[in-house]
Amino acid sequence: GRTRSHGRNEDSFYSNAEGYWKDVPPTVDGMLGGYGSISSIDINGSKAFLQKFLGEGEGKTGSGCALDCGAGIGRISKRLLLPLFQTVDLVDVTQEFLDKARPYLGEEAKRVGHFFCCGLQDFVPESGRYDVIWIQWVIGHLTDNHLVEFLRRCRSALRPNGLIVIKDNVSYEGVVPDEVDSSVCRDLDIVRSLVGRAGLRIVHEEQQVNFPKEIYQVHTLALR
Ligand SMILES: C[S@@+](CC[C@H](N)C(=O)[O-])C[C@H]1O[C@@H](n2cnc3c(N)ncnc32)[C@H](O)[C@@H]1O
Known part of the structure; x- marks a missing residue:
């Protein structure tokens, strides 16, 4: 019936993605689909974005613990x-990416609390643990319902004044499937509506500047 065939499609959506990533080299270039050269621009943009929320004072986000989702x-x-x-x-x-993370992070790996090997669709972040939950270039690997449910669990995992950040590709219109890595790219209105379904409010939104013209636009959304 309908439900079971939906289940099988969903299973292959996830298992095809897993198979795709298993064959990708555990390098910055691998993480960015050959666009390793934009990593610094990306990180600098993210730093400026995040710093608006950090620091001392009323309502500021703490600097105790962060979660890197789809961390590679x-x-x-x-x-x-x-x-x-x-x-x-x-x-x-x-798992191969997480194995590489320890040597890649070097000395600072000692400040990693946990390396969780888990699909976000199944992952339950510890309640009240995180000041920031960073979700970058991975939401397209979740179905709409799984993304909404994951964001709800993230909301429960925030400390007071905590923040969830989504940074991802957005399409001009609608949902654009990628058969190669088994993902989808959603337009901004769809992403906003899924965030709303999760009971989250967008407190700040920016488009990443200075990326190559031929790639998708990348937007960063701060949620709480
Ligand atoms: C495009 S890479 C981005 C990696 C990292 N966020 C970055 O920006 O450098 C996508 C990552 O998502 C991971 N991934 C794919 N599907 C996933 C899922 N369902 N749950 C968790 N991680 C997933 C892949 O293993 C890969 O590390």
């Missing part, structure tokens, strides 16, 4: 999160 080898943990937070946890579905 820890490209973002290394240059954005570990420099700003005492402890960082990584979660990714690809």
